[in-house]
Amino acid sequence: MKSALFTAGILAATAVAMPAQADKLDDIIASGTLRCAVVLDFPPMGSRDESNNPIGFDVDYCNDLAAALGVSAEIVETTFPERIPSLMSGRVDVAVASTSDTLERAKTVGFSIPYYAFENAVVAREGIEMASWEDMKGKTVGATAGTYEAIWLEGKVKEWGEGQFRPYQNQADVFLALSQGQLDATVATVEVSEANVKSGNFGGIKIVDKAPMVPDYVALITLREEYGLINYMNLFINQQVRTGRYAELYKKWVGEGEPADLTIPGVYR
């Protein structure tokens, strides 16, 4: 009796487990297209060129992922708030959209390991003697009021007990003040700093060092239950760094210099 029940149970379990469920990774390979959500008003990660084709770090990253899978890439333009809904409603397979890996989001979607990290750079006026970020001590520094970097910078000035902190209304004002000599140095994201130095709109400024703030780690996202795909993406990101493609893309879209370290010392994953 007991064994009959057991056999029946085993049979039922096999019947349930039998259909080899094709997961998203299989679906993508079978369909021949990888649909990536990319935010296209966020240079240098995503934007459009003169003929309105999508370009940017995230676009290239999606193309690389598609090439690795042996499928063609389809860039689906998304806004920041639309990233997760477009995944949930099945309009895209993955989002390559500079998504910060917050624990709150991880309740809804599945994150890969970080594929990029937004760091902050110390930008100084040319002629100011500075070798590292610590040389900001005693200088007149400023940033956009209320931002993460402004709070950090103001804290540092208080900690050092010398120098001066000046808040500004917006990023352009900060760089204007810097290039006009009202400020000796500022802190801004590497991407913004590189773009401002390159654009030539603010003369006489240079990037000195990276600020030792916790970087904003961003990861690829897909549906929470797609472990096969998340696994694949983790290995893919690892390979991108290993083969030097990560550094290559950084150089192409952000600028000279070392791309952010994607590992966190002292902890796994």
Added chain:
Amino acid sequence: MFDTALSTNDLIFLAKGAGMTLIVTAISVFFGTILGIIFGVFRYQVGPWWAAPLTFVLDIFRSIPLLIQLVLANAFVTTVLGYRISGFAIACGVLSLYTAAYCAEIVRGGIEAVPQTLRRAARSLGMTWGQDMTSIVLPLATRVALPSWIGLALGVMKDSALVYIVQVVELLKSTQILITRLQEPLFLLMICGLFYFLISFPIARFGGYLEKRWSND
């Protein structure tokens, strides 16, 4: 006097968007009208009781916002059924049904506007139902329904702006892409409006011309 970063390339890009709007509208209005005529005649012919299920379905298409219909249809086809079909096909499908739902009402209204006595007279002369429908009802109902039908076609053209949600780059979406890149919203929206006008105006005038021609013969 006026400085813009808009290039010829971008104008071609906008024109392509306008072309997409026209194609989506043409397909939807064509199939929507055919379906609408079938549904409208069916509803009139079988009476309110037997047509109730169809009426209900058409009411769904008329009552739910088009944007929601597009998102749900796309999710249903791609994730539930598992078919990978293009956004363009989904857009045309949903818009056709949406058009058909409105068109069915217009057709029914047109048929009802033909006096019963006239139709009875036709049948008394020995005309079959088919002859009555094609020779008596069709010419008279078309005259009644034409203005509403033109209005519907123009409405669908503007509603087609919503198909951007299923990745179809039509006129409004291409304008938005340019706005993001060039940061000249008012100027670009003016050009977009001009494009819509250029497409819609001839249709409106053609409708007016037909009305005038058919009014006194």
